[in-house]
Amino acid sequence: MSAVVALAAVIVPAPRPAVDDAVAVTVLPGLFVPEARQWLSTSAGRIAPEGYSWMQAVHWVAWSGLYKPRRHRSHGPRSFGPTTVRVAQELAQLFPCRPGIEYLVRRTGLSERSVEYHLGMLREAGLLAWIVKGTRVSGGPAQASEFARMIPVEFDVALGIRTVQRDEDAPAYTRAASGIAEAGRELMATLARKASRKVRKPRAKTSSKRSATGARKAAEQGVVTAVLDETRCTPMQVGTSTSSSAAGTSIPPESKLASGASEFSTPKKSKATAGVGGRRKLNKIGRRFQLARELTEQVEWLRGCSVPRIAWVARGVADAGWTVSEVQAWLHVRGEATRVRRGSGLLAVLLAGAVTVLDTPAKRAAAVEQWHASQEARRRHRIEAVRAERERHDGAWDSPADVALKRELEVAFARINDAARNLHPTVAYGSDDHAKAGTEPFEISERERVSMREEAHAQLRLGSTDLIEDMVYALGCTEAERLFGEDLVRRAQQLDGFSRSSLTTYQTQ
Known part of the structure; x- marks a missing residue:
């Protein structure tokens, strides 16, 4: 062995021992x-x-x-x-x-x-x-x-x-x-x-320090x-x-495969910012905008108004924790509006002093109950009005207000009923077979005939054909034309046909 080789063997250290495979760096x-x-x-x-x-x-x-x-x-x-x-x-x-x-x-x-x-x-x-x-x-x-x-x-x-x-x-x-x-x-x-x-x-832009x-x-x-x-x-x-x-x-x-708090758990989100039902809890500004959005959706005269403007106007009641039902109850107490030019301005006027008057949840709850009761009463009144209108429209014929004309009509109807009872049993009401049944034509005085024609003409002006239709049903079309005239009977039939059609509407003035 030469001197150089011996010197190298002294300087170069021996190789390190092999480490465990579990801790080796790949x-x-x-x-x-x-x-x-x-x-x-x-x-x-x-x-x-x-x-x-x-x-x-x-x-x-x-x-x-x-x-x-x-x-x-x-x-x-x-x-x-x-x-x-x-x-x-x-x-x-x-x-x-x-x-x-x-x-x-x-x-x-x-x-x-x-x-x-x-x-x-x-x-x-x-x-x-x-x-x-x-x-x-x-x-x-x-x-x-x-x-x-x-x-x-x-x-x-x-x-x-x-x-x-x-x-x-x-x-x-x-x-x-x-x-x-x-x-x-x-x-x-x-x-x-x-x-x-x-x-x-x-x-x-990021700082060099960061x-x-x-x-x-x-x-x-x-x-x-x-x-x-x-x-x-x-x-x-x-x-x-x-x-x-x-x-x-x-x-x-x-x-x-990820390990967090336990060996096989996945990272969970923090519950600090979560509210009820997993939603974020609204702050003061969020509650104002939420109340404003509900008001523009549920109050008729506030529809179409700017939500940020309504949020600013209703900031007092929103900060006090009012709900949209409580605001509507207060608006009912202040009075209903029929014609509104600027909804946000009217709302600002009506909400003035609301927090001071209804300063407790019990007072607001009582106002809400009163508002609901008023709504229920209004609904019942509307139902009764519609029912009365339908009964009046579908009910019996209203007699005229003139006493003399009313007496003449009663006499005429009495004669009609007598003539109808004298008809042959096999002949139906309203048919033109009186001559075949052996009955005599219905006769009334000229004065009564003129009065009935005037009453029928007045009813036609108002869109009513009840008198002429009753005569046609009781006496037949021929006797009705002789009594009222062909012109009035034809107009009554046309008006009755128009009123039954879904394609025609008419109104009286």
Whole structure:
């Protein structure tokens, strides 16, 4: 052995002993999927079962830094950052995943070229795979591409996720997760929290102090794996060993692999901002606008008014906790309005002093009961009025007010009844078979005939044909024409036909 070799043996330390596989750091190459393997049939990844699990993989790619766009192209975005995650959030909500470029531009606010860049980055990172590639035919509508949301193999390896192929005849991309290594549960919980939050568009201006603080926090948290040609360590020491304490557990769904307060719980939303029934509790301004909206919907003369203006006018009663029923009861106490030119102004006048007069809930409840009782009484009065009108319209014929004319009509009706009783039993009332039955025609004096004609003519002016119809029914059309004249009988028949038609209306003046 030469002196140089002996000196090197002294300086170079002995190799370190091998560590346990469960705490070893996995070194993964940079993520990149060539264009030929960006199709579902040629992809090495597996299909994500839902958008939540896919967003965990998206956040892992953005966090790990395994995918560097500028390693493969000289243009476009420099890194897989929050903008790419925002585009992925829109894709996670589509079923099936058929996003149009115009749709993503409208949803994200990016340019068309930027959307195309970020879709290409998701494909190159192994997170998207083409099922159908869209086409643009000249003169025809453009067809959107259909993608499959994929989970890269590197994600399963880094977190120790075990997969199983339940159907041997199915393609390899249909394999499903069957478990996760104990060392990857904490990281999966972090990714679950990130996937449950929505990444929004960052502000235009950020301070350098905040950026430095964020970089320092990211450096303290560490990354998932070490990247080739770069020194990346992780305090979680994620390994790829197949032996794990969780090997004997049951197979959970992939959406339940995150650990929060317990091993298999999902992050829960805080109840601090939740009100009754899961809704947010309204503040003072919200209660004003809610009461104003209800007033514009339920009060007749407030419809069409500006809701913000009504909210300002009714701010006193809204802050006092009044409901819309209590406000309507107070308006009933102040008096009903029939003609209103400016609803907000009238409301301001009527609500003056309302909080002072009805200053307790008991007084407001009593006002509401009084208002309901008034509404019920009004409803009953309206029903009775309609019923009385129908009975008057459908009832018997009203006799004239003139005493002399009334006496003459009574004598005439008595003669009509006597003549009707003398008819042959087989002859019906109103027929023209009096001559066949052997009866004599009905005779009245000329004075009575003129009086009846005048009464019938006056009734026709008012749209009533009762007198002529009664005579036609009792004596027949021939005797009625002899008594009133053909002109009056014909006009009465025409008016009666018009009144029964649904296509004709008439009114009296």
